[in-house]
Amino acid sequence: MDRQQEHVLRVVEERGIRFLRLWFTDVQGSLKSVGVAPAELENAFTEGIGFDGSAIEGFARVVEADTLAMPDASTFQVLPWPNGAEAGIARMFCDITLPDGTPSSADPRQVLRRALAATEDEGYTLYTHPEIEFFLFEPQLDEWGRPVPIDDAGYFDHLAHGDGHDFRRAAIDMLETMGIAVEFSHHEGAPGQNEIDLRYADALTTADNIMTFRTVVKEVALSQGCFASFMPKPMQEHAGSGMHTHFSLFDGDHNAFHEPGAEYQLSITGRRFVAGVLRHAREISAVTNQWVNSYKRLWGGGEAPAHVCWGHNNRSAMVRIPMYKPTKGQSSRIEVRTLDSACNPYLAFALVLAAGMRGITEEYELPPEAEDDVWALTDRERRILGIEPLPSSLTEALHVMEESELVAETLGEHVFDQLLRNKREEWRAYRGQVTQYELQNYLRRL
Template sequence: MGKQEDFVLRALEERDVRFVRLWFTDVLGSLKSVAVAPAELEGAFDEGIGFDGSAVEGFARVYEADMLAKPDASTFQILPWRSGDGPSTARMFCDIAMPDGSPSYADPRHVLKRTLSKAAEKGYTFYTHPEIEFYLFKGEHADGAVPVPVDRSGYFDHTAQSKGADFRREAITMLEAMGISVEFSHHEGGPGQQEIDLRYADALSTADNIMTFRTVIREVALGQGIWASFMPKPFGDQPGSGMHTHVSLFDGDQNAFYEAGAEYQLSKTGRQFIAGILTHAAEIACVTNQWVNSYKRLISGGEAPSYICWGHNNRSAMVRVPMYKPNKGQSTRIELRTIDAACNPYLAFAVILAAGMKGIENGYELPREAEDDVWALSDRERRSLGIEPLPTNLSEAIRIAEGSELLAETLGEHVFDFFLRNKRNEWEEWRSQVTQFERDKMLPIL
């Protein structure tokens, strides 16, 4: 065992930890957890904890079910909501392995680690900084009931005795107690809608942090007698919840996207990375926007993009190059505005990085910048500028993804096959629904 494992075993005694939760994620991005006693942890570090992979969404078929969860000691944290005055509960993320010790082909965390390793072979480290939006609703969730937001406030509103402000304060305190740094927080545009921005970190740490973030947000909400949702578009007439994500590549200590004197201080590498994302945007949409509801957000305008284009400080563009900060070359980055917080962050970051790296490796040319509000242009004007639409629904996204070599290569055959099969089932289930809209519109007249 290494130093980190020794540190964890010491911390178990010092912090009176009675339970350790081992966390991992299924292919769709749902958090899984198995609790072990501290006495079992040394064995878990050496050999892993065995479990039935066929019972986890997308992990294995029945005849190859045995898998091992191997805890990553660097992710050890005490769970503040489970640790009052009495014994503590801790958690660690796990890497999933096969019985022979090889990495599981079905582990989303491994998909991201494999993609990061390919970038590292070229000398690059991938950093991400997510701005996570979500809604808070009153009471408890009830099937079929229309949720009621906790407030009627709007963007950046400061409201006396605000439920959202109290919630954000407690959530941020809990996140920082778990080593997750928060940069900003504020009320978003919709009633009850909040935004909390995490400080930038390497993509693997950020993906782990997003999984922790979603858990913390739900735990804090339940503790306050309300509930939280990361659903991309809960209301047709209110803003959707996205996860605008700032990304950058570093070559050692140097920001590979920065070039002094270049337009927007954006280097050739940065321009090729954007070109890669734009070129493969439609192919990766079913991963960055993986739910049938995700496309309700993308077709609604406002802060959510519907078209494949980039712009400098243009909030209608899919990729935005934020304003350059003088004397801060290290802060040069790009912002991807499609992604939503309901995605599997391991897979989403993997496909974004793979698309950008493809642009660098193949020397893609960056198309002309979109300077206008893309939403305000006519279809003819967008076509004349070479601006193509993103998929308009999950079915279209699946159809494009099925022919994507980039996606198959990045996800691996097993995850690629399972993910798309599950998404097809979701679309078929959606297609068979008769909605309230149809009943309201058609029952009286047909």
């Protein structure tokens, strides 16, 4: 037993922890939890907690159902939401293994671990910084079955004692109590829409933090009489919610994306990373934007990126190079704007990283910068500039992903096949729906 595990056992005893929740995700990024009594924790560290993997979406076939959840002691935290600390409830993330100790090929956390290990073999460490958007709605839908935002505020609006303001303060207090540092928070552009930005951390820690973040936000919302949604596009007339994520590679203490005197201070390594993300953008869309509803966000305007291009101060671009701070060379980074806040962060980060690293190792050439508002260009103008569209639907994204060697290699055969199967079923179910649009436009006319 290592020192971190011994420390957790000591804290559990000293703080009177009575319930331990072991967390992990399925291939879609849904949070799963199994409870363990403190008396069983030492055994859980050494032997894991067994469960039926065939009951978890995409984990295992019935004939190979035995699976173990191995707690990661470095992720131990007491849960602070209502009555959590008082009731003595804590959580840890788990790595999923087979009974012989082999990492499970179906575990999204292991997928990211593999991608990070391959990157470390090249001498780099990946750091990420997500800007997470979400909506707060009233508990009840309106008479037409539509969600009702808790306020009518807009971008950066400050409402004295407003619901969103109070909510963000409570959510941030809870996150920071759990050791998750927050950098910024504000009201976003749509009614009821908020954004909370997490501070830079290594990619695996960030992915764990995002899963915790989504749980915290939903818990705080329930405690305040509303509900939170990370649905990419819940309201037709307003912009959707994304998770613009900043990426940077470090070689030891050196930011590999920084080069003084280069254009935008972006190094050749950074330029090749961006080129890789762009070249493989269509292939990874079914993971970074995995829901039917995701493509209504991407193609619904509101500064959402729908085309494969990059820019410096261009918020219509898929990849943006943020403003460089002359006194902070370590802050050089790229911002990928496609990701949904409802994506599986383990798989999404693994694929963005794999695409960027492919650009570095194969020395991809960065295409010309998109200087215009890409949305304002005609299709012909975009074609002349060599700007491709992202997939416009989940089914199109799946067709592209199916042919991708990079995605199959990064996710592994099991996760790759399970995602394709699961998402094709989602598309078939969606395709059979009769929508309100069809009823309004065709029912009486035809």
